[in-house]
Amino acid sequence: MPHQEDVRLMAHLMRRAGFGDPREELEKRVSKGYEAVVEELLYPERQPAIDEELLYRYFPGYEGAGAPPINQANWVYRMINTRRPLEEKMALFWHQLFATGNSKVDNPPEMTRQIAIFREHGLGAFRDLLVEVAKSPAIIFWLDNHGNRDGAINENWGRELLELFSMGVGNYSEDDIKEAARAFTGWTIAPKIPRNPYGRFHWQFEYKPENHDSREKTFLGHTGNFNGEDIVDIIVDQPATARFLARHLYRFFVADEPHVSTWNITPPVDPEAIEFLVNVYNESRGDIRSILRALFNSHYFKNARFARVKCPAELVVGAVRLAGNYNGFKPGFNNLALECGWQGQELLNPPSVEGWHAGSEWIDPGVLMRRVNFAARVFGDVSLPGVQAIIKRVVVNAHGDPSPQAIVAACLDAMGPLEVGEATYSELIAHAERCGDLAWGTSEELLATLRNVSKILTLIAASREFQFA
Amino acid sequence: MASTYKDPVLVVLELTGANDYLNTIVPYSDPLYWDNRPKVHISEDQLLPIDDRLAFRSDIEPLKEIYDQGDMAIIHGIGFENSPRSHFRAMDIWHTCEPDSIGIDGWLAKVVRDLDPGGENVLKGVSLGQGLPRALAMKGVPVTSVNNLPTYGVLSSNPAITSERDRTQLLESFARMYAPAIGTGPTMEYLGQAGRDALRGADIIRVAPQAYSSTVEYANNPIARRLRDVAQVHLAGLGTQVFYTAYGSFDTHYDQMGSHTKLWMDISVAIRDFFADLREHGASEEVVIMLFS
Structure with a gap:
């Protein structure tokens, strides 16, 4: 019998780094040892991926689906059935940080492709991820960068890149926003020809040099003929960026924090933990895997059990993973996806680029009732x-x-x-x-x-x- | 003697994502409008003049009719000084009415508190939609947030409950589990309050859809369906004086002509149907709807 304290710690790790594990799975993991399990989580590619051929054979409607709930269901299927829990959890982390909403994008398959970017690049260098995100057609459309041209600057992407995606309010000037926007002129979307005579155009990233402002720019004290990647290179070396990412990781993985919109005037709840993560960011040059390794092995993390209010996806997916009723190809993933939305977390459609307000802000009487009723229905059902x-x-x-x-x-x-x-x-x-x-x-x-x-x-x-x- | 007085009711409809006001109420005689908006403007044949300065865009004709009957006011130029130009901070400010500090309490929650200082009616403020808006959030002020009106209730359709006795036992346990307790911390206290409010509100509000009937057929769009829910709760006479709902996204920075038009068409017919429904039941006079963005 494994030691009860080890099982508790493993349950904590799997709730945070994944979507929870049934008791039997926890015991198997405990026998491997905590640090070994952390390593296993950090290298998802060593575990089998979701077999997409098989997935789309069972759910032919999922592939390239136009309806938002089907794309949400596709993701919820993966959250429940993945053998790579941290890959899927990081996809959710980046989705709430680079919050892109289908309400405006109106291209659900493109939203699904953006989540795939998070899976692929979510544990690498923050610098590379920012570049990939900047090239994501969904975010280009969401923040109007397809309308950002030399001589007709649209600063929406430049502003959010600095305010919500990397540094946070108070660490740059309005001029820096404009200069960043100039550097990203010409980063746009090229529509491909649809597969069928009538149908959606699948977007792809396109760089149009003729629309790029190639004159000199001054950004955060650096001057040069910058393009978008140069801006990202400058951003990831800023102390504000290390701190911003550390606070996001802390809030998502360790304990509830006030919302990002208050960070320029509200100090972290645990400044020491943030400094610790900032140091790892600096030492690893913004390597997300290294930061997470340090985080999961830290006492800040291990001591923070039950210190976060579950987001709806964690509540819904966690409950059905324990109940075992959605293992494999079954009908009903749509309903689970809709349930997340009814509890206030409509996947692929956060309320704004600011993302969801988390912690106790997930809860109000109506939502609490939904959460209680959903979980109580699952665990009250002895047929599962x-x-x-x-x-x-x-x-x-x-x-x-x-x-x-x-x-x-x-x-x-x-x-x-x-x-x-x-x-x-x-x-x-x-x-x-x-x-x-x-x-x-x-x-x-x-x-x-x-x-x-x-x-x-x-x-x-x-x-x-x-x-x- | 029966009184004809009815408590006033405010319905707030948030246009989420910042409405383009100049393309809603168009200052068509101002040359600056045409000079600065060479493309993103409402063309002159699409305008319904209010006077020689301002005009509605034509696809919100149902609202023009309300205006012509003298039942609508337009308030221009509402804002605050030193805008940080962040949509999110701006929305925080709109919801808290605290432009100079980070406000925590919602302004409508304060209204609810003033209307019902003892917090006796958890339906005094009702939000219809996903999650509770910050405008209605304030510690100690119970409000009700409903996403789906017909299936609202704690531990409803639970397979472990097979008799009324089961239900009573479990709901009594639920009430005790969520009872106030000292020293559990602010989040646990907040959850306790939410659980108690949910329990109280659900019992009352469930009558609303059952008691409702109307000959008005609402338009088939999401905001029309939401306003129908508002009408059902209002007509059930549960003492609700503040309703909140939202529609969007009005975050139409680019290529906005099509999407902005659709949003306003949806809202215009929804409001027309809502008031037709209330008038049919003799319950429109006490109701004001406020749109803001």
Whole structure:
């Protein structure tokens, strides 16, 4: 039996670096050792990718789908079924940082291609990722860079590149924005001929030298005949950039922080942790894999259990991964994708380029009710294989110790391991006391046991504590 | 003696993403409009003049009718000094009315608090849509946020609940799990408040769609459907005085003529249908709808 504390730590790592793991998976990972698992996560390419041929054979409608929910479903399928949890989690991290919304882009397949960029480049050098993002047709359209030409500057992309994608407000001037915009003139979209006579044009990046402003620019104190990549090179060497990325990584992986729009006047909740990440950024020249390795192995991370409110994708995907009812090719991924939207996180369509407001801002009474109802429905459903596996562990445990305390402890362990406060604990105990002995000799006894335990699982899923990752 | 007085009701419709105002209420006699907007303008044959200076764009004709009946006011030039030119900061300011500091409390939440200082009616403020807007968010002010009106309720359609006794037991447990407790920290306290508000609001609001009937057929667009939900809750007489909903995206920086037109066509017919519905039920006089961007 692995040490309980190791299982708790592994559960924490997998909730943050992925979308959670069922109890049995956690035990397998614990046997490999924490640092080895971190390395495994950091090199997703060493694990098999989602088999796209097979995916599109089962879901022919997914490939190049025009409807936004199908593209969301495609992503949710991957979040649930990936063997590369961190790759998918980083795709979500970059999606909320480089927030691009289909409300304006109106090209869902292009949004799906942008997420693929995050998968491919999300763990490399920040510099390379910024260049790839700058060439992403979805973001070019989203921030109007296709209308940014020599003599007709559109500074939208230049502004967001500095304000929301790299440095943060207060670290550059309005002139720097204009100069950055000038350097990105001519970075535009070339429509390809659609595959069918009627259909969407698939965009691709195109550099048009005739639209590029090739005169001298002065950006953040540097002067030269800069093009877009030169601007990115200057940006990634700025101390503000290291700090900005460190705060984003901290907020997404470690603990809730105030929203990015307040960072120029609100200090980090843990300045020491931010300095630590900034140092790794500087030492590694902005290598994201190196920063994450340091982060996951740090005591800041390990001690921050349940310090973040789950985002809707974490709540939804995490619940069904434990319940095991969406493993493989099944109908219903659309509904899961829509559920994320109803809980306030419409994938591929964040409310603005500023991304979602996270932490307790995910929660309001209506959303809380949705989150509670969704998770409680999953864990209250004894027909689901993962719920049956949880109940089996509880029953086996009750065989040795049938006390209500032992039943509740086994439920919390099998669903996480999770930790709950006093108010929740005493309600769980009250329901465990109502269960009486968990018997399974006859089919009636078995049914009663399933029902009784499922009510405890329902209550755990409905608790405040379950809202945290 | 029966009183004809009804409490006033405010419906706020946010035009998310910054509406192009000069192409909504067009200053058509001002040469600066034509000089500075050689391409992104409303052509003269597409204008419905209000007077010799201003005109509506023609695709919002239903709103012009409301204006002509004297039921609409246009307020120009609302803003704040020292704009940081960031959309997001600007939206923060609109939602908090705090231009000089980072505000936390929503301005409409303060209205709700003043209307219902004891927080007795969790339906005093109702948001319809995805998530709660910051304008309605304030610690200690319970409001209700509904995404889907017909299926609203805590632990609804749960497979573990097979009898009314189960439901009662679990909902009572839920209420105790979310009860106020000292020393749990601000986020846990906030979640507790949200859970208690959800429980209270759900029981009341569920009657609204059941009690509703109307001969008005709303236009088939998202904002029309949202305003129909507003009408249902208003007509159920639950004491709601502040409604909030949003439509967009008005973030139309480039190639905007088509998308901006579509947005205004949707909104215009939605508002026309909404007031037709309220008038049919004799419930329009107390309702004001405010559009802002």
